[in-house]
Amino acid sequence: MSALTSRRGLLFGTAAVSAGALLAGCTSNEPKSGKPATSDQPAADDKPGKPVTIGFAGPQADHGWLNAINENAKNRAKQYSDVTLEITEGSNDTATQIGQIETLINKKVDVLVILPADGKALTQVGLKAMRAGIPVVNLDRIFNTPQAYRCWIGGDNYGMGLNAGHYIGQKLKDKPEARVVELAGLDNLELTKQRTQGFDDALKNYPNIKKVARQAAEFTVESGQAKMAQLLQAQKKFDAVWNHDDDQGVGALRAIEQAGRDDFLMVGGAGALSAFQAIKQDNSVLKATVLYPPTMAASAIDLARALGQGRGVGGLAEYEIPASITLYSAVVDKNNVDQYMSTGFR
Structure with a gap:
């Protein structure tokens, strides 16, 4: 590798x-x-x-x-x-x-x-x-x-996606026609596929929620920023984003701030200290992360x-x-x- x-x-x-x-x-x-x-x-x-x-x-x-x-x-x-x-x-x-x-x-x-x-x-x-x-x-x-x-x-890569999906599902369960997007990791890795599968399986329990877009990043700050910017440009309105990795999430949050968007919630993945600190401060769209x-x-x-x-x-x-x-x-x-x-x- x-x-x-x-x-x-x-x-x-x-x-x-x-x-x-x-x-x-x-x-x-x-x-x-x-x-x-x-x-x-x-x-x-x-x-x-x-x-x-x-x-x-x-x-x-x-x-x-x-x-x-x-x-x-x-x-x-x-x-x-x-x-x-x-x-x-x-x-x-x-x-x-x-x-x-x-x-x-x-x-x-x-x-x-x-x-x-x-x-x-x-x-x-x-x-x-x-x-x-x-x-x-x-x-x-x-x-x-x-x-x-x-x-x-x-x-548990599948479990990461499953629990991210259920967390978002519970937050949006009462919202009609809710829309979510996914910022994945490297698509040539089996772990990325497992995380996406878990997320998709969880969302099947919430018929009011539709995944409307997905971008694969590369587990880096730079790729997270670039791919999140693309999602924000393509999707003018959505309610939640699941990001597979907290470090590429640093870039994603930069893109979100630059776009002036705060109309959705974000769930991260892995358990970086920066994510925990942002969650505790509660002053951004990042509301939770799932551990690895x-x-x-x-x-x-x-x-x-x-x-x-x-x-x-x-x-x-x-x-x-x-x-x-x-x-x-x-x-x-x-x-x-x-x-x-x-x-x-x-």
């Missing part, structure tokens, strides 16, 4: 900030200054156990969400006195990332956490680790076969530690950790934004 396409791959209500709650019982393409926010939830079980060395391999942190992934992993590992974290520099070049993972395999780490730049391309190295007796926690972008990982944990939480990396460390210590996770009756965990895509609006503020990424 190229740097541009190596993107990460919520019904209503408040969900746990990360899968860490269970264990306890989709950004700009340019680096930004400031410390990425991470989960402030306590570690699931900080009572020391068997020492575990966890190898962590992710792609290059060339935008906010991936940088937050790395920070969540590192900060979670620091909470455990029995965990040693071996973290690679990360790369969007698949050959380089494969080499980094092979180095971790040769070091005989106890467990691997891998967020592949390209799940398909890195499947073989996942298989290699598993065959070497090193369990793999596959983070977000999934390998081609379950044989390449012991556990998968990641976000980078705190999944902290939960991946919890799972890797449990694997290395040969135990399950609290809150479940089984002796083993699950084979897969799909995180809930919570809707964040002014009613619950304070709860999630610390997890917003820059």
Whole structure:
């Protein structure tokens, strides 16, 4: 995958900030200054156990969400006195990332956490680790076969669209002939198709609402501004817009402000700090965002530690950790934004 396409791959209500709650019982393409926010939830079980060395391999942190992934992993590992974290520099070049993972395999780490730049391309190295007796926690972008990982944990792209659609649907359910538009991400990515499908499926529950336009952007501020400007020019009146990504949403909000429009509501996606701040200030069209939480990396460390210590996770009756965990895509609006503020990424 190229740097541009190596993107990460919520019904209503408040969900746990990360899968860490269970264990306890989709950004700009340019680096930004400031410390990425991470989960402030306590570690699931900080009572020391068997020492575990966890190898962590992710792609290059060339935008906010991936940088937050790395920070969540590192900060979670620091909470455990029995965990040693071996973290690679990360790369969007698949050959380089494969080499980094092979180095971790040769070091005989106890467990691997891998967020592949390209799940398909890195499947073989996942298989290699598993065959070497090193369990793999596959983070977000999934390998081609379950044989390449012991556990998968990641976000819910379909759920993002579904919950965005239901949120908008509830806001517009009493408005006759309501019109909505969609500012999607890269159309060549499966995750974009899943987000659109979820959104469309949700809108089927609201016969008074019609989606009248859709533009695909590129998950960048610049593309968000350009594509939103096109939507505003083509659609003189609509009631809501769902934007797949909070970073391209920064550009979208610029275009909306430049056009002098405030006659609709906007729902974002992912959970950027800038979106949370705008929602809290409540002085723009942005009223909510649906999460794709980078705190999944902290939960991946919890799972890797449990694997290395040969135990399950609290809150479940089984002796083993699950084979897969799909995180809930919570809707964040002014009613619950304070709860999630610390997890917003820059």
